[in-house]
Amino acid sequence: MRSSSYDVSVIGAGPAGYVAAIRCAQLGLKTVCIDRWTSNGRPALGGTCLNVGCIPSKALLDSTEKYHEVLTTYKRHGIIVKDVSMNVKTMIKRKNRIVTSLTRGIASLFKGNKVESIHAHGRYAGGNVVELLDWNTSQKTGEIKADHIILASGSTPIELRSAPFDDDRIVDSAGALEFDSVPKKLGIVGAGVIGLELGSVWNRLGSEVIILEALDEFLPTADHDVAAEAAKIFKRQKLNVLLGTRVESARAQDSGVNINYTVKGNQQQLTVDRLIVCIGRRPFTDNLFTQSSGIQLDERGFIQVDQNCRTSVSNVFAVGDSVRGPMLAHKGSEEGVAVAERIATGVGHINYATIPWAIYTSPEIAWVGETENEVVAAAGKCRTGSFPFIATGRAKAMEDTAGFVKIVADADTDRIRGVHIIGPHASELIAEAVVAMEYHASSEDLARTIHAHPTLSEAVHEAALSVDARGIHRLN
Ligand code: FAD
Ligand code: NAI
Numbered sequence: 001m002r003s004s005s006y007d008v009s010v011i012g013a014g015p016a017g018y019v020a021a022i023r024c025a026q027l028g029l030k031t032v033c034i035d036r037w038t039s040n041g042r043p044a045l046g047g048t049c050l051n052v053g054c055i056p057s058k059a060l061l062d063s064t065e066k067y068h069e070v071l072t073t074y075k076r077h078g079i080i081v082k083d084v085s086m087n088v089k090t091m092i093k094r095k096n097r098i099v100t101s102l103t104r105g106i107a108s109l110f111k112g113n114k115v116e117s118i119h120a121h122g123r124y125a126g127g128n129v130v131e132l133l134d135w136n137t138s139q140k141t142g143e144i145k146a147d148h149i150i151l152a153s154g155s156t157p158i159e160l161r162s163a164p165f166d167d168d169r170i171v172d173s174a175g176a177l178e179f180d181s182v183p184k185k186l187g188i189v190g191a192g193v194i195g196l197e198l199g200s201v202w203n204r205l206g207s208e209v210i211i212l213e214a215l216d217e218f219l220p221t222a223d224h225d226v227a228a229e230a231a232k233i234f235k236r237q238k239l240n241v242l243l244g245t246r247v248e249s250a251r252a253q254d255s256g257v258n259i260n261y262t263v264k265g266n267q268q269q270l271t272v273d274r275l276i277v278c279i280g281r282r283p284f285t286d287n288l289f290t291q292s293s294g295i296q297l298d299e300r301g302f303i304q305v306d307q308n309c310r311t312s313v314s315n316v317f318a319v320g321d322s323v324r325g326p327m328l329a330h331k332g333s334e335e336g337v338a339v340a341e342r343i344a345t346g347v348g349h350i351n352y353a354t355i356p357w358a359i360y361t362s363p364e365i366a367w368v369g370e371t372e373n374e375v376v377a378a379a380g381k382c383r384t385g386s387f388p389f390i391a392t393g394r395a396k397a398m399e400d401t402a403g404f405v406k407i408v409a410d411a412d413t414d415r416i417r418g419v420h421i422i423g424p425h426a427s428e429l430i431a432e433a434v435v436a437m438e439y440h441a442s443s444e445d446l447a448r449t450i451h452a453h454p455t456l457s458e459a460v461h462e463a464a465l466s467v468d469a470r471g472i473h474r475l476n
Pocket of ligand 2: 160189190191192193194195197212213214215245246247278279280281326327328357358359360
């Protein structure tokens with residue numbers, strides 16, 4: 001039975017855990033990272049994000065966006081392409097290759113940074129003890145001792161009792177990354193981030209997509225102008241989002257999935273070839289700690305932590321999807337770095353007010369900070385400026401002119417409180433806004449910053465100018 005001692009033991013090698021482990025090792029701490037993820041019978045580092053999340057979904061989004069562009073915008077450039085078709089199996093293989101190269105990349109980073117990697121299920125047993133269990137049988141195979149423990153066990157999809165997964169026709173987001181053919185009719189429960197991204201993937205390949213969303217409001221966490229624009233654009237793309245729906249039952253048959261649902265109390269029926277259920281994720285803490293260890297969960301099942309990610313046990317921290325806050329890879333990674341630095345130096349910092357969001361639909365949607373409604377609710381007033389991509393030369397040259405940039409600034413101080421973008425490369429453009437907010441910039445600071453011409457970032461510049469009604473390329 002294995003037994004060793006470390007300065008730090010990290011449980012979970014997703015973007016929160018593997019980043020924490022690397023940073024700990026860089027800071028001179030003897031570090032081990034325990035992870036249970038298995039792909040095709042082999043250990044695979046990187047957690048949800050690399051194996052079945054951020055990376056594979058973006059690989060499919062990129063493949064299908066290129067395919068869709070060939071079909072739609074190429075002829076406007078004068079490019080004539082005949083007999084265009086998509087080989088779905090090749091697309092999935094490409095995605096798998098990207099995933100494998102990145103998960104192996106983490107193994108190399110661990111090696112290079114001298115992070116020891118153990119493939120096992122880790123269970124915190126109190127004090128400085130972590131038990132190692134066989135990832136498959138849960139039999140104890142050893143234990144290790146560590147002065148500090150970082151729990152980074154991530155999250156897992158929420159199952160809908162009325163539409164249980166069968167891993168064939170009714171699937172979660174991981175299953176929806178593996179379809180080997182294009183479903184003729186695809187149902188999706190949940191018009192959140194996954195529903196919109198994976199709905200876009202299969203819609204671009206020709207699926208008729210119907211999204212059943214429980215709420216009456218579309219994308220309620222986005223700024224209302226962005227959500228309204230997105231709803232209009234997605235409707236044009238024939239992503240059929242049915243708001244205010246309640247799925248009563250969904251049953252897989254040989255011929256498809258029969259769904260019974262209600263819209264505003266009216267019973268409806270729908271048959272689809274496949275159904276993706278993506279109604280959110282829950283923290284994954286199964287068998288992560290013993291009852292006597294002292295770790296506590298909050299009322300929603302997240303590991304209870306303070307603002308420094310410290311759990312109810314002083315030498316144990318928790319980071320990423322298994323603790324409060326947005327379930328985003330970069331949020332988990334930054335928490336991982338901050339905790340590593342706190343352990344090594346006593347000081348570590350993360351600014352939760354400037355965590356960007358990006359949704360990789362076409363056009364992309366990205367934001368940071370508060371929405372206009374949130375600022376008005378908190379302060380009673382605000383200043384806003386916006387600029388449409390159609391008025392920028394670069395977006396026109398790219399044939400990609402949908403959307404706009406909107407800046408929300410404080411009415412008294414002009415400090416930027418939120419930036420909201422729907423448009424081409426919004427996920428990249430938002431970085432400028434994050435940096436500006438990190439440095440407490442005002443909208444005037446952005447307005448006085450020189451932006452290269454012709455670029456999409458000029459829309460950010462013009463939106464900042466228009467907060468003060470002095471935009472140049474649009475009438476104020
Ligand atoms: P995870 O990535 O879930 O990793 C946790 C790891 O811990 C796993 O390997 C798990 O097997 C392991 N583990 C759990 N318990 C134990 C245990 N007891 N012992 C040993 N190992 C254990 N976020 C973004 O920011 N951008 C995106 O574009 C994006 N796209 C996404 C697309 C999809 C389809 C999905 C599902 C998610 C997406 N996310 C995205 C969210 C992102 O994947 C998560 O926020 C991120 O993976 C969380 O990182 P984590 O390290 O906390 O947890
Ligand atoms: P989500 O929380 O984004 O959206 C779930 C949607 O399902 C919500 O609109 C909710 O109202 C709806 N819903 C809940 N119960 C329902 C029901 N019974 N019937 C119909 N609709 C119902 O969750 P999603 O899309 O599953 O994604 C999980 C998380 O993964 C995201 O919140 C995000 O943190 C992360 N993610 C991030 C991505 C990115 O950063 N680009 C991409 C994909 C996922």
